[in-house]
Amino acid sequence: MLPDQQFLRIPGPTPIPPSVQRAMNQPMIGHRDQETKELLHSISPKLKSVFGTNQNVLMLAGSGTAGLEAAVLNAVHPGDDVLVIVTGAFGDRFAQICTEHDIATHRYDVEWGEAVNPGSIEEYLKKHPHIKAVFATLCETSTGVLNPVKELARLIRQHSDTLFIVDGVSGVGGADVKMDEWGIDVLITGSQKAMMLPPGLTFAAVSERAWKVMEANTRPSFYFDLTKYRDQLENDATPFTPALSLLYGLKHVTELIEQEGLQEVFSRHRQMMNMIRAAFKAHDIPLLTSDEAASPTVTAMKPDDFDPDTLRKVLKNEFKLTVAGGQKHLKGHIFRIGHMGYCSQADILQTISMIEVGLRTIGKPVELGKGISAAQETILTGGS
Amino acid sequence: MLPDQQFLRIPGPTPIPPSVQRAMNQPMIGHRDQETKELLHSISPKLKSVFGTNQNVLMLAGSGTAGLEAAVLNAVHPGDDVLVIVTGAFGDRFAQICTEHDIATHRYDVEWGEAVNPGSIEEYLKKHPHIKAVFATLCETSTGVLNPVKELARLIRQHSDTLFIVDGVSGVGGADVKMDEWGIDVLITGSQKAMMLPPGLTFAAVSERAWKVMEANTRPSFYFDLTKYRDQLENDATPFTPALSLLYGLKHVTELIEQEGLQEVFSRHRQMMNMIRAAFKAHDIPLLTSDEAASPTVTAMKPDDFDPDTLRKVLKNEFKLTVAGGQKHLKGHIFRIGHMGYCSQADILQTISMIEVGLRTIGKPVELGKGISAAQETILTGGS
Known part of the structure; x- marks a missing residue:
């Protein structure tokens, strides 16, 4: 061998593309310096197209699970009921995060290896109109299922003002997803899958509707408070020290994606x-x-x-x-x-x-x- | 794509192994400093086994062709006749180097794609006993032929004191070659083939017999004077500035070869x-x-x-x-x-x-x- x-x-x-490895191999810079602002400024518009959104895509130092927990903490008010569609281990993880935070969690379990039937979720929401948020997995990593997120978004949007929150961790960057056009409220992913980076960075994009819910949320959260990331990113900054080498790599990744189309x-x-x-x-x-x-x-x-x-x-x-x-x-x-x-x-x-x-x-x-x-x-x- | x-x-x-790329990625050091001595000292014994020799393997900054020319300039005295076995473009290059230096060059041409028949070289040397050196190619890169160098060495050694000089450029490190046991007098290779390094380094090992010929040689040569490299290497040094990053990489390459066996x-x-x-x-x-x-x-x-x-x-x-x-x-x-x-x-x-x-x-x-x-x-x- x-x-x-x-x-x-x-x-x-x-695997990491060699040119991304090289791009990450740079001296550290001050995270409040102009270089970091320029780095964030150049990344931001290119990430939007990967997510299919006009919203700024927030970047947190953390694994994909950190992004999932941030979504839960910000989007779910104390006392809210939520529905988690579980088609495999990562749907199950979303449910675990919710129950950990004492959220009234309804599970909709689907046989592992199958995708969820959107019609059955529509039925469920009709019977449970008090559900405030639906959590789903775009690509269920544990089974290789791509859930019909576009259709789910359409049906949820048609029948309620429930938020639709999607774990895009092994999908975004490899599978087509149009957050704004389809009507997804929160879309999360991690750096170490289709984004061609080492682990350590999680991404979240949030719809206008979801921002309103988040702004009104009284649930305590410090590092995971997404409004802080949103406000700082408007000035090309982050609330906490960003994972700088991953950002160097990310800038190059977005260029590679643009180059390939x-x-x-x-x-x-x-x-x-x-x-x-x-x-x-x-x-x-x-x-x-x-x-x-x-x-x-x-x-x-x-x-x-x-x-x-x-x-x-x-x-x-x-x-x-x-x-x-x-x-x-x-x-x-x-x-x-x-x-x-x-x-x-x-x-x-x-x-x-x-x-x-x-x-x-x-x-x-x-x-x-x-x-x-x-x-x-x-x-x-x-x-x- | x-x-x-x-x-x-x-x-x-x-291709360069990723760990060799990383190994080369080091700050420059003084080429007369102790670090360089230690680098050369650690490489030397490991190179010997790749060449199948107890001689020190000399390292020159230069391409494989530089190594071929150094072999010619050092091994061939003014007035000597040489025989070049040409089985492809790189045998032809050996002949070109010899004629460039006005050496009386006998060519033994073999149809490209075939290996030389050692018996015919034995015959040739019997008819031309004044030939002082035979040049051959181990692996003829232009055709993918592996010449029967072991048998050539045996026959040449049996019948004359002619030097046997072998271009091992696309062979050494990939094809078994036992310089001392087979009786090769000069064996040359380059860094960018089976040695898994970027181009820029050429290697030469010289037998005791060939050193005697080289020491007595009056042909002028400065950078390519192999005795300088030999004398310096005995003190873990080089006569001229060595290609330091390639040496860092080479140290790691010899470790990879040792690890695989x-x-x-x-x-x-x-x-x-x-x-x-x-x-x-x-x-x-x-x-x-x-x-x-x-x-x-x-x-x-x-x-x-x-x-x-x-x-x-x-x-x-x-x-x-x-x-x-x-x-x-x-x-x-x-x-x-x-x-x-x-x-x-x-x-x-x-x-x-x-x-x-x-x-x-x-x-x-x-x-x-x-x-x-x-x-x-x-x-x-x-x-x-």
Whole structure:
């Protein structure tokens, strides 16, 4: 095995583009100096287009979970009832955050591997008109499901003034999302997924409607008070010390996205998803999600005749290829490939080639090259 | 196309391991300071094993060609006749250097794509006993031929006191070479091939026998005077300012080689060669060299039904995959894949996958996955 080579194909953290690594490699500057203001000023407009919003996108030093908790703390008034749509481990985390803060939390649980049916949420809200906020996951990292957030937003908006709060952590930057046009009230993501950065930065964008709710909120919160971030960002500043090297990297990431073109970025992610799905279908290895519910950033396989964790071990030992296992009750039953951010069609061809060798190594008599050729056909026919 | 991603599969320069990039990224030090002495002192013993010699391996700031010229200038006395074995563009370069310095140069030309037959050199030397030095190429980068240097050394040594001088530029570090045991008198290489470094450093190791010839040489030479490098290196120093960042990187490279194990490094290179050869054989795309003459570091294909340069253009445009074309009269007739240094079996699977897609794109109706599966089989059967 070649030292110093590894293939990270988990759904985050994801590989960092070399030029982003270089961009982060800069001397520290004063976080109240003009250089920091200029850095924030140059990033801000470019982030808006990734989020599909005219709102400023707030940046907090913290993991994605910090962003989720900030959304809860700011958007939910004491005494409010909320609905959390749980389609996997990260929906479950949103619910945990709410219950931790003694919020009256209604769960709408969906079988893991399936997307939520928007009609059923509409029904639920009709029966429970006092719900003040609905929490959903754009891409459920634990299952590779892309929830129908656009349709959810439309239905929620049509029938109530309930806030719609979306965890976009493994979606934003890889999956198309139009916050303003669709009617999302709060959209959160993290730096270490499709945003091609190390972990440590979380992003939140907030609608005008949600700002009104947040401004009136009496729930105590200091570091997570999003109005502070909003007010400071209007002057190209942050309320607390920002993660400066990540901001250097972020500036370069937004330039890379602009260079490739945002629609091209989304199309590349869809093509990688189609390549992986075609490859495993060719090998009759079941996919956890249907084509309709599939995320462009994460794909989960649920094999019925081999142990996914044995395969993962072989891939790690033979090739230093890391793919993810299952979480919670899916542990030991699925394996997941992350294909977002700094990941190309060529990387997917390589990943599938290694997995085919790994499958043979663990004794599954797959026909070598069969999955690859299905993925190659996807490129040639332009499937995205 | 993903910005900031490229696949460099030419026979040098080759990709740099990320940890080597980091190792080079150090502040400058004084080239006469203790730190530089310690750097040279730590590198020296590890280089010896890569060259298969007990001699100190000299390091000059310069390209591989600088090393070749230094060998000529030091080893050939004014008035000497030399024999240059030319099996491709780099054998030809050795001959050019000799004629540039008005050396009586005998050429032994071999059809490009074939290895030299050692018996014919033995015959030649019997007929021309006044030849003082034989120049040969270990791996002929322009054709992917590995010449039988061990057998050449044995025959030359058996029949004369002629010096045997070997250009190891795209071989050393990827192909097994035992300078002392085989009886090579001068072995040269460069930093940018199997040594996993940027260009800018050339290496030369010299046998006791060759040192005697060099010491007695009256040919004028200043920067290229190898005895200066030898004498200084005995005190962990260099006669002229060394390429310090490359030395930082080199120290780390020798550690990476030690970590993988030298025999493992050679075996990885042979397996990559076998994978590529199996893949193109599966597609009936002719290889330029026979299996017997094949180099573990470079492979050339000579297609008979498509234009290799059209394929190269498509690979570059579609995937940012760079493979090399032909040189001199092979230009437009072959394409070459470099598979040395920081390159793994997984990288070869990826390269072949992309080439299959490229072949279909230029209209050659290859069966997708066929070459890949042949390469995958090579891994599974452990072919190295």
